[in-house]
Amino acid sequence: MTAIFFVLIIASCVWLLFQNPNAILATALKAVTDSLSLAVTLAGIYIFWMAIVEIATRSGLIDKIAKMLKKPIKFLFGEQTEEVNSHLATNIAANLIGASGAATPAAINAIEGMSTPEQTKASPPMIMLFILAATSLQLIPTTIIGILQANGSSNPAGIILPTLIVSSVATVVGVILVKIMCRQQQKGRK
Amino acid sequence: MALYIVPIFIIFVFVYACLKNTDAYSAFVKGSKDAIALIFDILPYIVAILVAVKLFEASGLLQTMCNLLAPVFQCLGVPSELAHFIFLKPFSGAGSIALYNDIIAAYGPDSYISRVASIIAGSSDTVFYIATIYFSKTNIKKLGVAIPIALFCTFLSAVIASWVCRIF
Numbered sequence: 001m002t003a004i005f006f007v008l009i010i011a012s013c014v015w016l017l018f019q020n021p022n023a024i025l026a027t028a029l030k031a032v033t034d035s036l037s038l039a040v041t042l043a044g045i046y047i048f049w050m051a052i053v054e055i056a057t058r059s060g061l062i063d064k065i066a067k068m069l070k071k072p073i074k075f076l077f078g079e080q081t082e083e084v085n086s087h088l089a090t091n092i093a094a095n096l097i098g099a100s101g102a103a104t105p106a107a108i109n110a111i112e113g114m115s116t117p118e119q120t121k122a123s124p125p126m127i128m129l130f131i132l133a134a135t136s137l138q139l140i141p142t143t144i145i146g147i148l149q150a151n152g153s154s155n156p157a158g159i160i161l162p163t164l165i166v167s168s169v170a171t172v173v174g175v176i177l178v179k180i181m182c183r184q185q186q187k188g189r190k
Numbered sequence: 191m192a193l194y195i196v197p198i199f200i201i202f203v204f205v206y207a208c209l210k211n212t213d214a215y216s217a218f219v220k221g222s223k224d225a226i227a228l229i230f231d232i233l234p235y236i237v238a239i240l241v242a243v244k245l246f247e248a249s250g251l252l253q254t255m256c257n258l259l260a261p262v263f264q265c266l267g268v269p270s271e272l273a274h275f276i277f278l279k280p281f282s283g284a285g286s287i288a289l290y291n292d293i294i295a296a297y298g299p300d301s302y303i304s305r306v307a308s309i310i311a312g313s314s315d316t317v318f319y320i321a322t323i324y325f326s327k328t329n330i331k332k333l334g335v336a337i338p339i340a341l342f343c344t345f346l347s348a349v350i351a352s353w354v355c356r357i358f
Contacts, residue, residue: 001321002331005242012245023248031244035237038284039229042236047225052203054221055214059207097195104323105228112327121332122325130333133320134340135347140195141312147291148308153299159308162354167313170347174339181335 045101053090053102065089076132076175077125084113091129095137107133124182131174136167228327235322243281243318252277268352271303276310276348280317280341287311302355309351314344 016024056062066073066089073080073088080088087110094102111126122130141163148156207214246252253274260273268276275293279286290311297303317340321333 001325001333004318004337005238008242008246012242012249012251015249015251016245019250024245027244027248028241031241032237034244035233035240038240039233039236042232043226043229046228047222050225050228051218051221052200054224055207055212055217056203058217059203059210059212059214061203061206097199099196099199104320105225107324108228108232108327111324111330115328115330117329120329122330122334122336126325126330127334127336127339130320130324130336131339131343133324134315134317135343136313136315138312141308142196143287144290144308144312147287147294148299148304151294151299155300159305159312162305162351163309163312166309166347166350166354169350170313170343173346174343177339177342178335181339185334 046105049094049099049102050105053094053106057086057090062086062090065093069093076128080125081113084110087113088129092132092137095132096139098138098140098142100138103133124178127182128175128178131178132171135171135174137171138167139164232323232326235326236319239319239322246281247278247285252281263348266349266352268348269303269306271297272307272310272348275307276345279310279314280344281319283316283319286316305355306348306351309355310348313347313351317341317344 013024016027053062063086066086069089069092070085073085073092077084077088087106090106091103091110094100094106107129110129114123114126140160144159144163145156148159204214207217256273256277259277260270263273263276264270272293275286275289278289290307293307294304317337321337321340325331325333
């Protein structure tokens with residue numbers, strides 16, 4: 001991340017310096033303001049969903065879901081503590097039903113649970129979780145259907161099946177790539 | 191049907207908690223409290239990635255990269271009208287949703303271009319944003335193969351989406 005941050009900032013600023021030097025500070029400050037309003041929006045979403053997830057955790061519902069998802073979780077992430085497993089189950093279940101507001105906090109907590117304070121490099125299960133998010137596990141793209149509907153599409157639900165096909169292929173390819181690449185790295189270390 | 195899943199799930203959580211005699215009120219408050227702490231944890235990361243991405247967009251480098259790579263996309267069967275959208279997607283969630291709305295408005299919701307855009311929007315996420323947010327509560331800075339694989343999958347889904355939409 002540090003390298004990406006450097007490249008993006010230095011390349012963009014040098015490029016802007018020759019075109020429009022005033023834009024550098026203006027853009028950066030606007031971005032900071034935008035992040036604050038984004039954080040407020042996110043806070044609303046996360047507060048609601050984390051409250052719901054906390055209720056589901058205390059009532060034992062999350063444990064039930066975790067038991068149902070035990071096998072896929074073990075295949076994808078290997079052996080993890082019970083707490084991490086329930087975060088992972090929350091993340092997967094939330095992604096599948098399209099409640100991404102519940103999925104992201106669960107993923108952050110799962111990754112925190114999998115890491116140690118002195119760790120600086122992402123482990124294979126963390127990369128796996130990240131790839132699942134990047135390739136979007138969602139069964140039904142509710143936001144997209146909503147936008148299509150609002151624009152007068154003749155068949156907004158028609159997008160569900162092709163989206164499912166494409167995102168499944170991308171997810172499977174992603175999972176396989178993570179498995180292969182991480183195995184090679186481990187071999188390299190031995 | 192799709193629009194009922196989340197509301198029904200929310201009702202189910204409360205009904206289930208009620209049946210199991212769970213103190214839903216205290217749980218709700220505790221969950222909210224954790225969420226507020228979480229937002230403060232991730233806010234600096236949101237600021238950092240947004241500053242970098244906005245500068246990248248404003249500098250025109252993103253556009254330049256799109257123009258350079260558009261022919262490659264065309265070879266793979268991806269409509270060149272979508273090159274900018276595909277490039278923006280890993281960087282900016284809000285930006286790509288705005289662009290998606292423009293595409294739908296410009297080409298009509300039932301056109302080939304719009305359907306490909308819909309699938310791309312529904313089958314990938316804001317890679318650089320989740321890369322920062324997911325690791326915000328740890329000291330992890332080296333993501334190894336994570337970002338290359340994620341970007342590869344994003345572009346792969348754009349290519350497959352263009353093919354799938356010719357069939358459906």
